[in-house]
Amino acid sequence: MQKETREKMGVLLGLVGVICFSLTLPSTSIAVEYFGTTVAGLGRTAVAAILVAVILIVRKEKFPSLRQFKSLLIVALGAVLGFPLLTSWAMKSLPVSHGAVELALLPLATAGFAMFRGGECPSLKFWISSIIGSAAVIVYALHLGFGQLQFTDAALLAAVL
Template sequence: MNYPFNKGMLLGLIGVVAFSLTLPATRFAVPYFGQTIVGLGRTIIAAVMVCLLFTFKKQALPGKEHIISLVIVAGGAVLAFPLLTTFAMKSLPVSHGAVELALLPLATAGFAIWRGGEKPSRRYWTASLIAAATVILYAVHLGFGHVQMGDMALLSAVVILGLSYAEGGKLAKELGSWQVIAWAILIGAPFFLIPVVLNVHVDMLKAPLLAWLSLFYLGVISQFLAYVAWYGGMSLGGIAKVGQIQYAQPFFMIGFSFLFLGEPVSWLTIAFAVIVVLCVTIGKDAPVKGIKPRSS
């Protein structure tokens, strides 16, 4: 196992842990700032940071051949996912959303076949399907037998973000991981500025410190730095393989929701987590054709 692959998996894990705080932070921030500010305002915060970074580095513009891919990334990671998850977190507990978002690796792998030219092996798909079945059984156990609007929003987010992940992972090999999400943020931010400004109101100043920290976490970490690690990991270790790490994400989310929101965690949840982690361990070592690791 070569160094770039190990580094890719490590970066992917860092990204997953950072993403795992997104739903708890969203859940806490929405009551104080509203859906528009939390869903779109995070991009404005990230855009300010990107502008400062680009000014300091004097970054060149991306090529015309990259524009379509950047628009796909922006549509999923910058627009659709923040809005859909923010809408869902108004009515669903974090544990509910965490379980449904666990289907992201399958969506990412599917789009990796189409957009990234990867061909996961049978062992990879077996491990993926077992992990997916595990999280679905977990959802059934928790009593999520009926579909709500929040469920539809989250499942739509899974499909759209899966495409964005696969496209971003492929593009990161050409542009670099931080440039992909940075340009995607700058593409989306101008469309968000007016709605965000119109939804700013003086009562937001009364929001507690934790709510403000949650909002800035969403803007600085969830919307930018976590994607830098995630796209970098996929460009080094392969979209499908690194995408497997996402199966551990719902259990990180549930753990964080327990720590920060007081949502209970059962022993059964821990048992399901162990099964999923084992699947990730098996799947990450399964061969995936089409990966050409590059040096960092």
């Protein structure tokens, strides 16, 4: 595959990922109504786990090493348990629009973890713009919450981390 084709494919897959992720809170909010917070949170994790298992088996991927497994376990605690359960719990009482504003902090959190765990070093411009954007998100979230953070806001912020 040529470089230009790979780049276009990367952009396309990134767009698909953004579109799918944009449906996270609306679909979680609907699922919580019908299934409750725990089933809604862990149910989507179970579906994803089945799909990933099928892909790994079909591709005959190797089992991760012990060192890789430790890193995967850390990621799984946040991505498989923390994020789904905390967002499900928050969507029980917060509007989706409010939750979406707080999840706008995810890019900054992702970059922070990439720096601490992966040794990546984004530019100073990135950090300045990310901090300004995150401050705007927090101010807006406070405005939506009538000047105070609710306990469910804390759940969403914990889900981001």
